[in-house]
Amino acid sequence: MxxxxxxxxxxxxxxxxxxxxxxxxxxxxxxxxxxIVLKKGNSLAIRDRGGTSDPYVxxxxxxxxxxxxxIIHKNLNPVWDERVCLIVDNLQEPLYIKVFDYDFGLQDDFxxxxxxxxxxxxxxxxxxxxxxxxxxxxxxxLYRKSxxxxxxxSIRLIEGRNLIPMDQNGLSDPYVxxxxxxxxxxxxxxxxxxxxxxxxxxxxxxxxxxxGILEISVWDKDIGMRDDFIGQCQLDLSKLSREKxxxxxxxxxxxxxxxxxxxxLTATVAVSIxxxxxxxLDDPHERQQIIKRYSPLRSFFNxxxxxxxxxxxxxxxxxxxADVTGKSDPFCIAELCNDRLQTHTVYKTLNPEWNKxxxxxxxxxxxxxxxxxxxxxxxxxxxxxxxVAIPLLxxxxxxxxxxxxxxxxxxxxxxxVIFLEADVIFNAVKASLRTFVPPEQxxxxxxxxxxxxxxQQNFNRVKRCVLFLINTGSYINxxxxxxxxxxxxxxxxxxxVVVWNFEIYMVPLSLLLxxxxxxxxxxxxxxxxxxxxxxxxxxxxxLDKFYAVQDVIITVQNALDEVACFGERVKNTFNWSVPxxxxxAITVLCAGAxxxxxxxxxxxxxxxxxxxxTKKLRDPYNIENNELLDFLSRVPSDIQLVQYKDxxxxxxxxxxKKRRNNPG
Numbered sequence: 001m002x003x004x005x006x007x008x009x010x011x012x013x014x015x016x017x018x019x020x021x022x023x024x025x026x027x028x029x030x031x032x033x034x035x036i037v038l039k040k041g042n043s044l045a046i047r048d049r050g051g052t053s054d055p056y057v058x059x060x061x062x063x064x065x066x067x068x069x070x071i072i073h074k075n076l077n078p079v080w081d082e083r084v085c086l087i088v089d090n091l092q093e094p095l096y097i098k099v100f101d102y103d104f105g106l107q108d109d110f111x112x113x114x115x116x117x118x119x120x121x122x123x124x125x126x127x128x129x130x131x132x133x134x135x136x137x138x139x140x141x142l143y144r145k146s147x148x149x150x151x152x153x154s155i156r157l158i159e160g161r162n163l164i165p166m167d168q169n170g171l172s173d174p175y176v177x178x179x180x181x182x183x184x185x186x187x188x189x190x191x192x193x194x195x196x197x198x199x200x201x202x203x204x205x206x207x208x209x210x211x212g213i214l215e216i217s218v219w220d221k222d223i224g225m226r227d228d229f230i231g232q233c234q235l236d237l238s239k240l241s242r243e244k245x246x247x248x249x250x251x252x253x254x255x256x257x258x259x260x261x262x263x264x265l266t267a268t269v270a271v272s273i274x275x276x277x278x279x280x281l282d283d284p285h286e287r288q289q290i291i292k293r294y295s296p297l298r299s300f301f302n303x304x305x306x307x308x309x310x311x312x313x314x315x316x317x318x319x320x321x322a323d324v325t326g327k328s329d330p331f332c333i334a335e336l337c338n339d340r341l342q343t344h345t346v347y348k349t350l351n352p353e354w355n356k357x358x359x360x361x362x363x364x365x366x367x368x369x370x371x372x373x374x375x376x377x378x379x380x381x382x383x384x385x386x387x388v389a390i391p392l393l394x395x396x397x398x399x400x401x402x403x404x405x406x407x408x409x410x411x412x413x414x415x416x417v418i419f420l421e422a423d424v425i426f427n428a429v430k431a432s433l434r435t436f437v438p439p440e441q442x443x444x445x446x447x448x449x450x451x452x453x454x455x456q457q458n459f460n461r462v463k464r465c466v467l468f469l470i471n472t473g474s475y476i477n478x479x480x481x482x483x484x485x486x487x488x489x490x491x492x493x494x495x496x497v498v499v500w501n502f503e504i505y506m507v508p509l510s511l512l513l514x515x516x517x518x519x520x521x522x523x524x525x526x527x528x529x530x531x532x533x534x535x536x537x538x539x540x541x542x543l544d545k546f547y548a549v550q551d552v553i554i555t556v557q558n559a560l561d562e563v564a565c566f567g568e569r570v571k572n573t574f575n576w577s578v579p580x581x582x583x584x585a586i587t588v589l590c591a592g593a594x595x596x597x598x599x600x601x602x603x604x605x606x607x608x609x610x611x612x613x614t615k616k617l618r619d620p621y622n623i624e625n626n627e628l629l630d631f632l633s634r635v636p637s638d639i640q641l642v643q644y645k646d647x648x649x650x651x652x653x654x655x656x657k658k659r660r661n662n663p664g
Contacts, residue, residue, distance in 0.1 A: 034086040038069055040079040047101035047109040047347065052076060054102040055111060062093045071102045091119040109347050153206055153237060156262035157187055157198045163257035165194060166220035166228040173221040174230060180204045180214050189221045202441060212237055218252060231256030240265055279357050281310050281423050290425055299429035306434055307362040307426025309392060311369060313343055315353040319416040322375035322383045329376040330385060336360045336369050337440045345376045364439055365392055365431035371418060373405060386414045397423045452549050459552045482616050492613045499606050569635040581635055
């Protein structure tokens with residue numbers, strides 16, 4: 001059965017036969033007899049309060065209802081045994097099958113649907129269309145049958161060659177669009193070039209076992225105008241061998257340039273969806289096979305296949321009421337990077353039970369599993385009800401846990417909880433190696449929008465980091481100032497011992513000691529303080545918000561000025577903007593190079609530290625300063641150079657000319 005509109009909560013048996021001509025090619029003007037036998041349903045969804053349903057089936061062709069079955073009351077395993085004979089004249093129109101629950105005086109509840117393509121039926125033959133669960137099959141067979149996609153095509157966009165110019169300057173700003181079925185990917189834009197170097201890597205999913213056609217188009221980016229089309233080409237993935245990287249040089253149509261790609265097709269068992277009765281990891285044999293697959297002995301086989309995660313979406317309680325009836329029609333979406341699976345919809349309830357098992361392939365153990373609950377609306381887009389984000393490394397295997405739903409920003413709780421149970425099995429060596437490569441880019445991300453609240457929140461985050469550095473510097477400076485003699489004496493002795501015995505291996509060793517210290521703090525229950533990023537701007541009035549944003553803008557403005565001035569002053573020192581300061585810099589650098597050449601750096605640092613520690617003791621009224629910053633403060637920035645630059649007086653405004661023109 002192809003083209004399921006919704007994951008069916010049913011098992012329906014249908015016999016369909018087509019009678020017509022026996023020619024291999026079917027004429028479109030012929031008439032065909034379609035015989036349908038509606039047999040039975042198994043384990044249909046519960047739609048009534050009594051734990052049952054009143055199911056019936058509708059058959060539609062070309063948007064018209066051609067048959068409706070009788071209603072079987074209060075039965076989740078109905079037996080219809082109804083036969084219908086239809087005359088059809090177009091086998092290109094699919095047979096649309098819908099199952100409903102009959103509600104007297106109310107709108108009937110939708111239970112599931114599917115398509116049956118008539119041109120896939122063999123003439124004069126019966127085809128049995130059964131969606132059912134064969135309990136005598138192995139779980140691994142069921143797992144393979146429930147795959148939503150069959151493999152991965154990994155594409156690395158290397159470069160373009162000899163693209164045609166689209167701009168007036170004889171160049172282009174090219175980017176590339178890829179399309180494989182419903183999936184799309186857009187590369188970054190490389191400005192002002194006909195031979196762009198992209199060096200981008202991304203993955204697309206293969207839903208067709210044969211591969212499908214990859215459509216590629218190249219465009220020229222135009223700001224404020226419609227982008228110009230450069231050229232296109234196609235790649236037939238069915239002609240590429242699997243588990244092998246192919247270097248392809250694809251010519252654009254009409255000789256408009258060339259693209260260079262690296263393409264790899266990989267078979268996978270990446271994502272699947274099933275009911276609790278088909279639970280892969282509950283079978284000890286299957287679980288052992290998966291553990292063996294990700295054992296340390298297979299650490300260097302298929303490095304992208306890091307592991308697998310299986311999540312059971314059980315139920316939710318106390319959801320938000322999104323409909324005017326005080327109920328919701330909730331369904332759930334699970335996302336892991338670019339993999340996305342969806343449960344069925346449970347109608348007219350705030351306490352839905354899904355009992356679905358989702359299986360994902362793990363390519364990055366640092367990925368985050370996102371579970372989002374929506375309310376289905378047939379006439380418009382779904383309403384958001386809540387969301388949770390669970391890092392894979394935070395999952396405790398086989399632990400059923402209730403997660404409080406959060407808002408879209410994942411910063412505040414919303415109404416309702418969702419019950420999940422997850423298992424993660426992965427190879428630690430592969431996960432470690434994958435940590436040092438770029439993470440997978442998400443194909444669909446919300447566009448960034450200007451937000452005053454987000455601006456203030458990010459400013460506060462940066463401010464906290466800067467204050468931490470300032471406080472650390474102040475603490476170190478207090479040791480130089482001997483504000484606490486005991487602390488300063490200990491710091492002085494530590495400094496002398498470390499500098500005298502310093503070796504380069506001590507740098508990673510000191511970081512290791514810091515990590516170890518924090519680990520023991522965590523083990524003892526003293527968790528490090530986590531700063532809150534939630535803004536309290538909602539509690540402020542309009543004027544408070546306005547002044548807060550104004551303060552943020554002024555502070556950012558001043559900080560940008562300080563950073564720009566520092567960089568410009570360093571540049572102007574080497575540009576001889578002030579020759580005296582440049583000669584002074586040459587003198588100091590020559591003296592420093594000579595000292596370092598003849599005197600070991602260890603002794604220079606030791607002398608500098610002893611001078612720094614004893615300066616306050618030798619001169620209690622000494623003013624603390626930084627010689628490098630004091631030097632740079634004398635170098636003018638670019639704005640100051642413009643301000644100090646002499647302007648040439650216009651000849652018409654020359655005083656001498658005025659005197660000549662006005663002798664009296």
